[in-house]
Amino acid sequence: MKEWETETPVIIAGGRDCFIRDIRGRWYLDGVSSLWVNIFGHTKEEIDEAIKAQIEKISHSTLLGLSNIPAIRLAEKLIGLTNSGYGENQAAGGAGQDRALSRVFYSDNGSTAVEVALKMAFQYWQHLGEQNRTAFLSLNHAYHGDTLGAVSVGGIEIFHKAFGPLLFRTFKAPAPYCYRCELKKTYPDCGLACAEQMGEILRAHHREIAAVIIEPLVQAAGGMIVSPPGYLGRVRALCRECNVLCIADEVATGFGRTGRMFACQHEDAKPDILCLSKGITGGYMPLAATLATEEIYRAFLGDFRELKTFFHGHSYTGNPLACAAALACLEIFEKEDTIRSLGPKIALIENWLREMADLPHVGNVRNKGLMAGLELVRDKTTKEAYPWEEKMGWKVAHQARDNGVIIRPLGNVIVIMPPLSISIDNLRQLLRVLRHAIISAVS
Numbered sequence: 001m002k003e004w005e006t007e008t009p010v011i012i013a014g015g016r017d018c019f020i021r022d023i024r025g026r027w028y029l030d031g032v033s034s035l036w037v038n039i040f041g042h043t044k045e046e047i048d049e050a051i052k053a054q055i056e057k058i059s060h061s062t063l064l065g066l067s068n069i070p071a072i073r074l075a076e077k078l079i080g081l082t083n084s085g086y087g088e089n090q091a092a093g094g095a096g097q098d099r100a101l102s103r104v105f106y107s108d109n110g111s112t113a114v115e116v117a118l119k120m121a122f123q124y125w126q127h128l129g130e131q132n133r134t135a136f137l138s139l140n141h142a143y144h145g146d147t148l149g150a151v152s153v154g155g156i157e158i159f160h161k162a163f164g165p166l167l168f169r170t171f172k173a174p175a176p177y178c179y180r181c182e183l184k185k186t187y188p189d190c191g192l193a194c195a196e197q198m199g200e201i202l203r204a205h206h207r208e209i210a211a212v213i214i215e216p217l218v219q220a221a222g223g224m225i226v227s228p229p230g231y232l233g234r235v236r237a238l239c240r241e242c243n244v245l246c247i248a249d250e251v252a253t254g255f256g257r258t259g260r261m262f263a264c265q266h267e268d269a270k271p272d273i274l275c276l277s278k279g280i281t282g283g284y285m286p287l288a289a290t291l292a293t294e295e296i297y298r299a300f301l302g303d304f305r306e307l308k309t310f311f312h313g314h315s316y317t318g319n320p321l322a323c324a325a326a327l328a329c330l331e332i333f334e335k336e337d338t339i340r341s342l343g344p345k346i347a348l349i350e351n352w353l354r355e356m357a358d359l360p361h362v363g364n365v366r367n368k369g370l371m372a373g374l375e376l377v378r379d380k381t382t383k384e385a386y387p388w389e390e391k392m393g394w395k396v397a398h399q400a401r402d403n404g405v406i407i408r409p410l411g412n413v414i415v416i417m418p419p420l421s422i423s424i425d426n427l428r429q430l431l432r433v434l435r436h437a438i439i440s441a442v443s
Contacts, residue, residue: 015042038283050328063318070323075104085265098295110251111145113275113288121211141222173198179364191228211245216263220252224373233267255279259369282329287322361442372416399437
């Protein structure tokens with residue numbers, strides 16, 4: 001903050017399509033999708049009109065003891081979407097309708113979606129009489145939000161270390177960060193080695209663990225760490241083998257970011273609990289949803305005197321305006337056939353990454369769909385990182401901003417996360433500016 005206060009702030013006053021405009025009238029390409037939430041660009045007519053139409057009916061009504069039409073319609077839509085796109089063996093979660101994602105709990109952002117999932121998983125086992133299941137298993141380099149439960153299952157030291165005394169107990173498994181994987185010295189397959197390490201922890205402690213929580217395929221805030229093929233499916237199989245719940249945090253990866261509607265669909269890895277937020281409303285309004293299987297839901301059913309209710313709620317749970325925006329967003333996916341249109345854009349990014357990989361200070365490039373990271377290093381041979389205080393990522397970001405592109409790095413990792421609707425021409429411009437910014441910053 002001390003350094004930020006000395007800079008001239010960029011204050012945004014407007015936006016259109018994939019661009020945002022500051023108070024001085026300068027336009028920027030929104031290369032960070034307004035922190036990974038904007039999918040279809042700014043002032044998207046269909047979402048604008050859906051919100052206006054809902055305002056004329058009602059803007060908010062509590063979901064505590066009541067419901068509302070947009071929340072019901074959205075829940076139905078989400079259940080259909082999250083249960084499709086899997087292979088035959090996964091069509092109902094691998095074990096009939098009890099394993100299908102069939103219940104939706106609304107909250108307001110990614111962190112709270114995760115808090116809901118953690119509390120739900122814990123209480124589920126309590127209702128089944130397994131009181132010893134009080135811990136969770138998560139990955140190194142994980143990020144699940146900034147509330148304390150989410151921080152407890154996080155694994156990024158710079159974000160989470162300060163809050164250590166406030167956190168509950170978790171087991172940590174190695175992340176499949178193949179570029180810097182220490183296990184590769186012993187095992188040729190980083191993904192398999194990391195999964196087997198997780199398996200050892202689960203087999204030893206499964207009676208203490210309520211759930212494994214994972215960001216499927218891409219650990220976004222950890223540095224766009226992309227897991228190798230097969231890793232996610234193996235983690236899901238381990239959870240079943242050890243009778244531990246699987247929580248998929250698709251806050252960042254959901255809604256088309258990886259080239260499928262949901263990342264879990266790539267490896268038929270349907271979870272027991274699914275966390276959604278960010279792109280759910282197209283970047284218009286705060287909304288989150290935590291979906292659970294029928295089996296989990298039934299564990300909370302009982303007579304009033306038993307107090308088996310899931311005691312969790314938010315004032316704005318199921319907000320009609322946010323749900324109306326989300327419904328409009330999902331209708332755009334269908335109308336514009338968004339997922340099918342991503343192929344040429346993904347190919348353009350992957351070709352660019354291959355070219356960038358040859359630059360002397362680019363240590364590693366990685367992507368899944370339109371989620372990409374480019375890791376800068378001081379020494380390509382030794383993989384020596386730039387010291388944090390050199391702010392190399394931010395030097396690139398400032399160079400890009402001077403040339404009309406807004407990005408936000410993660411340390412030395414340059415993050416590429418454009419809106420799904422970005423045109424090929426605008427994507428090329430984004431990549432041209434980033435190449436120039438990277439070469440200028442490291443030279």
